[in-house]
Amino acid sequence: MHNKTIAELSQGLSAGEYSSTELTQDFLRRISTLDKKYNSFITLTPEQALAAAELADQSRAAGNAGAFAGIPMAHKDIFCTNGIKTTCASKILDNFIAPYDATVVEKFKLAGAVCLGKTNMDEFAMGSSNETSFYGPVRNPWDTDCVPGGSSGGSAAAVAARLAPGATATDTGGSIRQPAALCGVTGLKPTYGRVSRWGMIAFASSLDQAGPIAQTAEDCAMMLNVMAGFDVKDSTSIDRAVPDYSQDLNNSLEGLRIGLPKEFFTDGLDPAIAQCLQAAVREYEKLGATVTEISLPHSDLSVPVYYVIAPAECSSNLSRFDAVRYGYRCDDPQDLEDLYKRSRGEGFGREVKRRILVGTYALSEGYFDAYYLKAQKLRRLIKEDFVKAYDEVDVIMGPTSPSTTFKLGEKTTDPVSMYLADIFTISTNLAGLPGMSVPCGFVDNKPVGLHVIGNYFDEARLLNVAHRYQQVTDWHQQTPEGI
Ligand code: GLN
Numbered sequence: 001m002h003n004k005t006i007a008e009l010s011q012g013l014s015a016g017e018y019s020s021t022e023l024t025q026d027f028l029r030r031i032s033t034l035d036k037k038y039n040s041f042i043t044l045t046p047e048q049a050l051a052a053a054e055l056a057d058q059s060r061a062a063g064n065a066g067a068f069a070g071i072p073m074a075h076k077d078i079f080c081t082n083g084i085k086t087t088c089a090s091k092i093l094d095n096f097i098a099p100y101d102a103t104v105v106e107k108f109k110l111a112g113a114v115c116l117g118k119t120n121m122d123e124f125a126m127g128s129s130n131e132t133s134f135y136g137p138v139r140n141p142w143d144t145d146c147v148p149g150g151s152s153g154g155s156a157a158a159v160a161a162r163l164a165p166g167a168t169a170t171d172t173g174g175s176i177r178q179p180a181a182l183c184g185v186t187g188l189k190p191t192y193g194r195v196s197r198w199g200m201i202a203f204a205s206s207l208d209q210a211g212p213i214a215q216t217a218e219d220c221a222m223m224l225n226v227m228a229g230f231d232v233k234d235s236t237s238i239d240r241a242v243p244d245y246s247q248d249l250n251n252s253l254e255g256l257r258i259g260l261p262k263e264f265f266t267d268g269l270d271p272a273i274a275q276c277l278q279a280a281v282r283e284y285e286k287l288g289a290t291v292t293e294i295s296l297p298h299s300d301l302s303v304p305v306y307y308v309i310a311p312a313e314c315s316s317n318l319s320r321f322d323a324v325r326y327g328y329r330c331d332d333p334q335d336l337e338d339l340y341k342r343s344r345g346e347g348f349g350r351e352v353k354r355r356i357l358v359g360t361y362a363l364s365e366g367y368f369d370a371y372y373l374k375a376q377k378l379r380r381l382i383k384e385d386f387v388k389a390y391d392e393v394d395v396i397m398g399p400t401s402p403s404t405t406f407k408l409g410e411k412t413t414d415p416v417s418m419y420l421a422d423i424f425t426i427s428t429n430l431a432g433l434p435g436m437s438v439p440c441g442f443v444d445n446k447p448v449g450l451h452v453i454g455n456y457f458d459e460a461r462l463l464n465v466a467h468r469y470q471q472v473t474d475w476h477q478q479t480p481e482g483i
Contacts, residue, residue: 020070069112092347102199120154149179174425181449276441315359
């Protein structure tokens with residue numbers, strides 16, 4: 001059962017082949033035996049899961065259940081879950097039980113989904129390898145000496161190891177797409193504003209966006225159907241009708257205009273990865289697409305711009321962790337300043353502190369104009385490159401990640417090489433555009449992801465483009481040995 005997709009499980013539940021209780025027990029058993037190897041979960045919620053499964057079975061029996069009723073899944077531990085520990089993988093929130101559900105969590109509950117637990121991640125979603133987690137790194141199911149990518153490494157590894165058929169994730173600079181690529185699963189970062197950020201612990205508010213990770217584009221569409229929509233509680237969510245993302249999956253790709261940015265296909269790109277991408281593009285040509293070279297001339301600015309804007313926003317967002325109202329508090333504080341200093345000093349990890357320091361510096365008097373304002377101006381140029389490109393093409397394709405998965409510890413001492421892991425994904429967040437990573441091959445038995453970037457609110461087309469490719473290829477169906 002564990003290799004089935006969400007769509008297949010939904011059909012099986014409708015046909016009465018198994019109950020949600022049986023499914024949930026099966027996944028919980030798998031997690032308890034296998035996750036010692038991967039560490040993809042921080043918290044498991046078996047009691048709540050089984051109670052939700054029973055309710056879903058009842059509503060299915062009564063004939064009033066939707067497609068998601070009784071489907072087991074997992075939430076990244078960045079989403080607040082009422083009554084359940086919500087840590088953002090930080091020591092500073094190790095004792096935090098959220099008093100409410102994030103909108104995304106609430107929507108899955110209303111749809112009847114069964115939450116198995118909370119997945120591991122980089123601390124406050126800062127990282128590309130899942131090694132900054134207070135709860136220890138996640139291991140890639142394709143090679144347990146290697147990282148799953150980050151920051152949604154737990155969600156991607158859990159889906160790859162078939163410990164959950166789908167998981168929520170978030171993406172500030174690549175954190176859905178890069179781990180999806182490194183774990184051989186499918187991930188979608190929607191347009192900024194498409195999914196509510198309410199109750200999702202903030203990292204960089206102008207960049208953060210939630211989305212699904214699953215085996216297939218079809219499943220991502222089912223998940224986005226649940227997640228998307230306007231929320232009065234999030235002033236950046238957009239009041240715009242939500243289409244049925246499952247409806248256009250099979251549309252013909254005849255005449256689809258694909259743009260390949262010349263800046264993404266340079267000599268620096270690993271030739272083995274380039275070969276996988278070329279083969280994928282050939283499949284699209286067979287499906288009727290036309291391919292043109294385009295240019296995104298400001299691409300090389302995206303990493304430096306991001307590493308001013310994201311730390312600046314995080315330094316402000318993370319000031320709320322003051323040890324006064326909730327979270328970790330140091331022992332025996334002498335006075336208020338000592339309480340702040342030691343609680344934050346002991347509660348945050350190294351990477352988080354690095355970002356807070358950089359961000360505070362960039363926002364400080366005298367440097368604001370030179371760094372933050374300048375970065376915002378360059379961000380506009382990066383966005384305008386895309387706007388111009390979409391006059392000529394419908395989607396843009398390239399690599400999701402410059403490399404396949406790498407060894408644990410390989411990049412931890414060199415933050416800049418870690419930051420470059422998102423070189424192909426970050427510009428999409430700066431522009432607010434939707435992007436997907438779709439499995440498109442293997443290099444030395446390590447998965448490779450095809451990055452497909454869409455125009456604003458064009459998620460239905462992205463899902464259609466990914467789904468048609470998954471109908472003619474089977475990369476997304478491959479599983480690590482023993483799974
Ligand atoms: N790797 C990037 C960072 O460390 C992006 C993380 C993310 O998308 N949350 O900031």
